[in-house]
Amino acid sequence: MSQKQDHLASQQFIFGDFVLQADGVLLHRNLQVDIPPKELAVLTALLQASGALISKNELLEKVWLDGDVAQESLCRCIYALRRILCENKTNRYIETVYGKGYRFCRHVAFVSAPPQQARRYTLAILPFRSDAPLEAEVLHTELVQHLSGYAPSHLSVLPASLTRDCQDMDKIMSMVDRLAPDYYLAGQIHRHDESCRLNLELVRTEGHRVLLHDNVQLPPDLPAAALRAHLGRLVVQCVPALQGTPGEVAEFRSMEAAIAYLNGRNDLQQYTPASLKRALALFCQQVSASSREIQPYCCLAECYLSMAQLGLFDQEQAIERAWQLVSKAVELKADHPQALSLLARISSLRGQSVIAETLFRQARLLAPDSIDIYYHYAWHLFLCGKLEEAQHELDCCLGRDPSRIAASILKVWISYCQHDLEEAIALGMRQLNQHGQDHPVLQSNLGLLLAVKGDLAAAAELARRVRDSGNEVGMLAAHNLYIRSRVEGPSAIPAIRSYLRGIDSRHVRTSLLPLVLEIDGVEAAQLYWQTLEKEDYVWLRVWRFDPRLQPLFSGRNMAV
Template identity: 35%
Template sequence: MLQLNKNPSIESRFIFENFILTLDGVLIRDKKRIKLPPKEFAVLSLLLESAGKIVSKDVLLDLVWGDIDVTEESLTRCIYSLRRILSTGKDSRYIETIYGKGYRFNQPVFSISKKENKKVNLSIAIFPFQTHTELDVTEIHNDLIKGVFKYSKLGLTVLPSAVTQHCVDVNSLLELTSKLKPDYYLAGKIIPLENAYKVTIELISTEGHCLLYHDSFNFVNEQSINLLQHWISNIILQNIPGLQTCPSELNSLDSLDSAAIYLNGIHMLYKHTSDSLQQAAVLFQKCINHYPENILSYYSLAETYLCLAQFGFFDKQHAIDSAYQIVEKVVKFNNDSPRTLGLLGLIKTIKSDFIIGEMLLNQALLIGGNGSDINYYYGWHLFLKGELILANKYFEQCLEITPTRTPVSILKSWIVYCTKTLDESIGYCEFVLSQNLKSNPVLNSMLALFLALNGCFDKSRAIIDEKLSNEEICGFVEVNVLYAKYCMNKNDEIENIKSFVMKNIDNIPSAILLPLIAISMGECKALEVLIELKEKNDIWLNLWGKDPRIIELENVLSGKE
């Protein structure tokens, strides 16, 4: 947990876990201050600026050593020195070596920057798109102007459609830009395809008519103009200097205090236990109460509630409703963000509105598909739909960017169990636990279950006795532990299991409880619950229903029909 030294003279540049890196190259942990050598400071700063991304050795050598002729050995020594300075234990490794590619900082990083009220003063003209289709070009033109107009608060003036609507050829375009001199202009084409439209966009600087951005994408007839608005808004924000919102800025917090609260919340979220998730929710809510403009706290609080619901650590309906209310607040003042769209889409999926959920998540992927969050949310969405193999692909992409994202590793472990052998499930779970997660109760309960199902009773019993405290045995964790004990002790556990099921039937998703219902109340009762879940299109049945134990029930049900 991050503890701050209340020193107003500290100018902080980056904050991660319990470290603060100041602008003058001082690394602070607790009350210890280490003045980094210039080269180590420069290398660490570059890695922190690109946290979660690979920085090549060539880039580091060029930017840090410049024209000085040095070998890779100098960089290797620098990395070794940083690892030694950052080390908090034998398992702690902040800087990864990506063999043949470079290095990557693998922890969440936040920059501290005071928000300035300075506004840019820029203008843009949006010209009617060229097309030979039945589409109403005038309506599209007006909608695009309306979509970009919302960024006027950032200092971006949009020329009205009354001025630009008749600019339909090169001569009229050049005449208008020459007279009114907007800083930028945007033009495009819409080309009909068999079952879709191809849209080509160009963003151009009026000075010298320099092309800043050129791209195209296809959208199907059913998709609304909102998708085009989101795409164009993102192009403008990413490519006009002064309006840019790069990934590092999205992780920017306006004070050291807000960063401390938020980062401690992230630490609890990634710890991912029943207790830590509830602590995370308290910390994120505290951050929102004290710093209501810190949008990152809203995202993380919503994500925390969804995790609590998914694993039965909290009343599932209350958690889902709370997450939805939080995201609705975000939509009011940041509805173009890929993360906003992604979270909203995920919640729509949880509410079984798959079509809207898919559409929103596709929009999020289109305008911000390379991010860890969006890959996580889309994989989670696919997981909820029961598309485990495809979900696994997006989870892997998420972990490539953020290897420490524990919730993703947990879901991946469950996918291995559902799609591969018990030996492979045990091996993967042990691998994940070895990655600084040895005490995680969710993963340990899964490993205990897999071992018990595989007949390795002594190992399973040792994990339950040594790795799982009574305080952490609840929800999904307790379900796994009870089933593992049943495998070892059979009928001796039946009454205890039955009591647990009756007590938790309203709080824990019923799909998680199905294996326990089958062994404590009988196959007929389990089939009755399964039929009821199917009739309700229960979303949690899609998520947990690929469990081989539930598949066996499905097969029995199919045989009776």
């Protein structure tokens, strides 16, 4: 067992209403739950993987050490484990990735002492065999450069100058004997007409055991970056140094801190005005109580960004506070993927797209399949105007975690910004059914879309439910007034003007643009937009694709 596995095996894992103690005792709401040895071993392996995918073969090797066993035994074990964890359709712990394996899909915290120094691993990338030597040489150089980005995660890649001549068995074995890499990656490129197939093998040097064999069909127009990213994900799945990278599992020194973190994370996930305020208070307490735990800094920064998006906090202050918190997290651990992706998202909001791309590239190297990074990167792509690509990232995020309400809301909004109002409304209705009919943000967004469509009775009913629930605040109040303006027409103008005079516009400045356009016309709205633009108001970029605001730019020389 590796040092990292030794360290993790001594932890208490906290997830949902469960605690897995270091001695293998599983508690559910402080009551011991019977869990057979095989199920315990599978659960421990999934928790240690920190949300990463574990292949079926790897689980079989870790759990069934006494010889060959059929995959049906693992399937039965997973089924029993789901029952032990009281899984149902709305309360999932284990995700099945069909044809590949399993991963743990809930937020996890663990209580521990500081870990020992992790061991470094070495990877040799051999030149791929190909009928086009120049193509193989270019791919070899690019792969070495790309996978060298994993250096902060304790993986060293041998330089291309030391491996590019390893074209035959004698040279390969000579290199292995002299440099002793822990792993080597080999492959062959097959071309047929317009198509291209890449055969890959990742091999553990000790015993020359094949860890992964993969066939990749390459379309003619596949970007080189996409191929490199695919190979990077394969390496991450197989090399221990890269498994369980930080971001999915949070480490704490006390049970109280771990439980407080999970409660705050749950509130953050609910994404309502009340739950975000609770999460803000919890994470503020955690940051004040401990200056060495990274996750509370990241989650508090996420709270500020989320509250600013909903108009519940001074939007400019929110950016500044989030930046300070994430900078502190990166100071504590420079290669923390969630912190890097948050830093990238804030840079993107500030219009620093090149810096954002660089930070996202490093974050995605460290955690290629992170739910948080999918969501943050979708925001970046949306701000850059790449709406279709942003939707793809959100699909990846929601594929991993369908309960990520903030991602669902962003997906609806981007569909609306793509001028697909019917799809946005259908998606909004599905979300309301999935997450609960009383979710105020989902109600408010759907009501707005229905008002834009002209379904005024349904929109007014949703606005009433938001108001009656006491959540008519921030952006939700602005949405309700917009709905009222569409329902009541000119008679709603006095109420809207009264609201505009009394509101603290620092919280909702850009959210007011549709109201200004509705009651004062295009010229007044253009003037307001230009004022915000001159102030370099970063949140302006979030609203530039709103179809309601397109009259501001029609036939005008205005930046969008």
